[in-house]
Amino acid sequence: MTTNILEMRGITKTFPGVKALQDVTLNVARGEVHAICGENGAGKSTLMKVLSGVYPHGTYTGDIVFEDEIVEFKDIRDSEAKGIVIIHQELALSPYLSIAENIFLNNEQRGALGLIDWNKTNSEAVKLLARVGLRENPTTKIMDIGVGKQQLVEIAKALSKRVKLLILDEPTAALNDEDSDHLLNLMLHLKGQGITSIIISHKLNEIKKVSDAVTVIRDGKAIETIAKQEVTEDRIIKDMVGRDLEHRYPDHTPNIGEEILRVEDWTAHHPQDPTRVMVDNVNLNVRRGEIVGIAGLMGAGRTEFAMSLFGRTYGSRISGKVFKGGKEIKTRTVTEAIDNGIAYATEDRKTYGLNLIEDIKRNISMAALGKLVKGGLVDDNEEFKVANEYRTSMNIKAPTVLAKTGKLSGGNQQKVVLSKWIYSNPDVLILDEPTRGIDVGAKYEIYAIINALAAQGKGVIVISSELPELIGICDRIYTLSEGRITGEFPITDATPETLIKHMTMEKAR
Amino acid sequence: MSDLETKPASNTAAGAQVNPSNSKAGQWLSHVIADLGKNGIFVALIVVVVLFSFLTDGILLRPQNISNLIVQNGYILVLAVGMVMVIIAGHIDLSVGSVAAFVGAVSGVFAVTWGLPWWLSIILSLLVGALVGVWQGFWIAYVGIPAFIVTLAGMLIFRGLALAVLGNANIGSFPAEYRALGNGFLTDVFGEFELDPLTLGVAALAIIALIIQQVRTRRGRASYGQEVEPLVWFVGKLVLITAGIGLFAYALASYKGIPVTLIVLAVLVLVYGVIMNRSVFGRHIYAIGGNLHAAELSGVKTRNVTFWLFVNMGVLAALAGLIFTARLNLAGPKAGDGFELEAISAAFIGGAAVQGGVGTIGGAIIGGLIIGVLNNGMSIMGIGIEWQQAVKGLVLLLAVAFDVYNKRRAGGR
Secondary structure (H helix, E strand, O other), X not given: OOOEEEEEEEEEEEEOOEEEEEEEEEEEEOOOEEEEEOOOXXXXXXXXXXXXXXXXOOOOEEEEEEOOEEXXXXXXXXXXXXXXXXXXXXXXXXXXXXXXXXXXXXXXXXXXXXXXXXXXXXXXXXXXXXXXXOOOOOOOEHHHOOHHHHHXXXXXXXXXXXXXXXXXXXXXXXXXXXXXXXXHHHHHHHHHOOOEEXXXXXXXXXXXXXXXXXXXXXXXXXXXXXXXXXXXXXXXXXXXXXXXXXXXXXXXXXXXXXXXXXXXXEEEEOOOOOOOEEEEEEEEEEEOOOEEEEEEOOOOOHHHHHXXXXXXXXXXXXXXXXXXXXXXXXXXXXXXXXXXXXXXXXXXXXXXXXXXOXXXXXXXXXXXXXXXXXXXXXXXXXXXXXXXXXXXXXXXXXXXXXXXXXXXXXXXXHHHHHHHHHHOOOOEEEEEOOOOOOOHXXXXXXXXXXXXXXXXXXXXXXXXXXXXXXXXXOOEEEEEEOOEEEEEEEHHHOOHHHHHHHHOOOOOO | OOOXXXXXXXXXXXXXXXXXXXXXXXXXXXXXXXXXXXXXXXXXXXXXXXXXXXHOOOHHHOHHHHHHHHHHHHHHHHHHHHHHHHHXXXXXXXXXXXXXXXXXXXXXXXXXXXXXXXXXXXXXXXXXXXXXXXXXXXXXXXXOOOHHHHHHHHHHHXXXXXXXXXXXXXXXXXXXXXXXXXXXXXXXXXXOOOOOHHHHHXXXXXXXXXXXXXXXXXXXXXXXXXOOOOHHHHHHHHHHHHHHXXXXXXXXXXXXXXXXXXXXXXXXXXXXXXXXXXXHHHHHHHHHHHOHHHHHHOOOOHHHHHHHHHHHHHHHHHHHHHHHHHHHOEEOOOOOOOHHHHHHHHHHHOOOOOOOOOOOXXXXXXXXXXXXXXXXXXXXXXXXXXXXXXXHHHHHHHHHHHHHHHHHHOOOO
């Protein structure tokens, strides 16, 4: 018996025209946490799909050896039967069913006559929930708990299947810091119980925290596997992008002018519960050429602030004043906000930012279609030209602007969203988590775009929960906690420690 | 003209680009295949037509029958135009049959009972249709009740109102000008000939206009550096379309000339085609259907668009009701029964997506024609109404299944 629980040997997987994986070898030792790193599209997910049987045996070449035997999975049930469970980024839970029902979905706890034994279901669920450290009533519906807890339910579900190898695909992408910490600690805890796990992640600091070994994949090839004691962020990044990233943030020389936007006493309440204050008396300003950060944890009211400001697309009982260049403006509808030179790029590209079944061209023109109208009709040749210019200047990687945005990678989708807003020619851009779910190389490009916008004299507000990012690109940072601005720091005073302290500051009660 | 200059970091390929095949023949072939795929529905129509002209020993393609095909299906095609727009926006309208019946009844009151001039009756009837649309659009767009529910209610409400207006009787004998909407022909303007010269002239003009428009579009696209289809294929397609129009016009000219219904339809297809492709309103309809939230956050006034969409549907349902009433020369309580299902089928057979965001006016028209040819062909063959229903249902299912299969193969969602 070797020490490896899993060996993937020389895995090659081709799609029509593309070699997605090329002779990839991955060895995972029993009882370790193994991280897989790589840019989006590098082949991480494909590799995991091969492993879990989503791509059945025969559609790839190479061998998978699990617990010292060669396995040939026909589908995901086969791999689960062997104890390999994959938890995808998009959670596979049914929102209207209870926690217990979800845990035992398709694995129902039966009693007499083959009917479901609810007592057993719920009591078993409680035991599993305890193992993942989730204190919730098993009859609570999934839709009533947060994403962080849903993630834990997924893990509980995996445990119910007697998992030996747990695969987590970007488990913390949608989690705040606290929930992420909990999850990472849980992984270490499960490791103590002998469960091996593979974690796919972009976040280098969490990889460093939990993993015993890191395998980096680039362009469908395994570059190297680094042992824990040799792991450094720089080395991983170098492997991922195939070159040194001397600076993770482009140089930015601020050229700050007069005030372009000022928000006074901005307050917004929860849309369904108008007594709940979500944004509480926010005052802030942005100057021309300035990049201003808003640092806040998830749920601090960042998106709520931005969306209530941008055409009141969030909240109820909204009050406060907005000034642009010293003059008061109204932003009661999205159209009004756009006409007043404000743009808001959402944190959730797929749900709120793009029409995924439509092409790049039509997405870019969407917010400023009026600019393309000639004689009452949209000039689609001009539209094509404009879209092509953005494809070039923003380096959107697609064969043509007629490609559907649903097929682009996260980074390229984000560039389309930014193109859309830049084409509307705003004076102030509010960018909500502009680099979420984007690989390192594309992040750098997005930062460069932000810099270029500031250099043109636009005011940019960047909302983010990644502190290094804010510190890396901003000129000034506000901290937000429980809907209130708790601090304002020129970049010279902004350290992660002070920011975190102000981001977690609670209301005096 | 771009506002932004960035120095993209090199070497960060987030995914390999797929190079299209470089060989010219390969490109040519892929173009033709892509085109056939896109126009698969058109090919399907031709297949159905050829099939039934065999099965009916050529009766299907007799001049009189071709003319009938248009006149008999005119009202469904009018409804299909409005319906596909509603479906693209991600809604549905179940009430159009009842609305058509209601407006038909109301127009009977105007034109027959009250004896108003025919043109005033038509205008007032269309206004009634618009009001129906205002009513339904209000509930859907501004109150936020799903269109399925609002128009299901509308189906009952307007059927009831139609019966109330008719008071359990038929209203009949409409003025001749009114009847022309459903039965009339533009013919013999230049005297009597074997082949109607007006029909042939109009067809010639239409062909010339089409060619000029196609060539201009192609030039325009080329001048902007957009990829255009290979010249041979472009010309070939034009020749095919020209031949199609020519044969169609020949058939009409040797029968009674141009049906008034066809003129109405042609205007609708042209106007709505331009609206859907080139107007801001049309773009907004696609945007709403593709992703409502994203459209809203891009400044699309989603509620207003939805509202006007249903007002438009109301007017088109009214128009369909008028054409149907005019054709029967009778406003009756059973009018418009099942129209909504035929119109919805036409839109889906024509390639509209159930989730919204996808569909074309042209597709819906062809979908409607396929249903029309099926109806007509099976009737000629003497197949009973029961089997006609079953076959139409099967065709709808297969058409959508084929579409789903195609998308999946293309790697869509």
